[in-house]
Amino acid sequence: MLRLHDFLPSGNGYKARLLLTLLSIPFERVEVDILKGESRTEAFLAKNPNGRIPVLELEDGRCLPESNAILGYLAEGTPFMPADPWQRAQVYRWMFFEQYSHEPYIATSRFWLQHGQAEEKADELARRREPGLAALGVMEGHLAARDFFVGSAYSIADIALYAYTHVAPEGGFALDPYPAVRAWIERVAGQPRHVPITEAVGK
Ligand SMILES: N[C@@H](CCC(=O)N[C@@H](CS)C(=O)NCC(=O)O)C(=O)O
Numbered sequence: 001m002l003r004l005h006d007f008l009p010s011g012n013g014y015k016a017r018l019l020l021t022l023l024s025i026p027f028e029r030v031e032v033d034i035l036k037g038e039s040r041t042e043a044f045l046a047k048n049p050n051g052r053i054p055v056l057e058l059e060d061g062r063c064l065p066e067s068n069a070i071l072g073y074l075a076e077g078t079p080f081m082p083a084d085p086w087q088r089a090q091v092y093r094w095m096f097f098e099q100y101s102h103e104p105y106i107a108t109s110r111f112w113l114q115h116g117q118a119e120e121k122a123d124e125l126a127r128r129r130e131p132g133l134a135a136l137g138v139m140e141g142h143l144a145a146r147d148f149f150v151g152s153a154y155s156i157a158d159i160a161l162y163a164y165t166h167v168a169p170e171g172g173f174a175l176d177p178y179p180a181v182r183a184w185i186e187r188v189a190g191q192p193r194h195v196p197i198t199e200a201v202g203k
Pocket of ligand 1: 010040051099
């Protein structure tokens with residue numbers, strides 16, 4: 001059985017957890033408490049030398065880190081990854097956008113605020129505000145005339161971006177000014193077999 005090394009509050013872990021559930025793929029979820037340094041042990045570093053969850057461990061022992069690489073691996077040949085090269089490139093485009101222009105600002109702010117570091121990280125939080133708002137603005141513009149990020153179907157581009165966008169208010173990014181983003185969040189949450197970030201799915 002596949003094994004997902006995960007940390008429940010993590011949006012990056014949630015991406016993999018959500019897609020595995022949407023695809024009805026059985027998996028074992030191994031909780032790695034990153035707050036206690038469990039992602040930096042020798043045993044964990046052997047699975048991901050970068051010391052971060054999520055890591056998808058295959059039945060033969062191969063380990064795949066990086067949330068969006070895990071999404072790509074699992075989605076191959078499913079409706080969550082288009083076959084057309086242009087559409088696939090659009091999926092990559094939004095997944096790279098998520099990692100470079102969205103996650104470093106919105107997810108990191110959420111982590112600090114949720115873990116009592118508001119004062120200690122006040123300068124960093126202030127620096128990350130404008131780029132985070134810019135990312136939400138780009139999403140709002142794109143979604144104004146679309147139901148999903150790529151084509152007309154729910155794909156791993158949506159999953160990658162949904163993970164930290166729907167909890168952006170926990171990072172101090174209110175979503176009131178982004179009606180198209182809010183409508184998309186409801187659309188994603190309304191998909192069959194959807195599970196919330198708080199649910200410890202898997203065995
Ligand atoms: N680019 C990576 C980022 C993974 C990441 O930042 N993981 C965090 C939790 S969300 C982590 O494991 N941090 C633990 C640490 O840095 O020790 C991905 O998308 O998977």
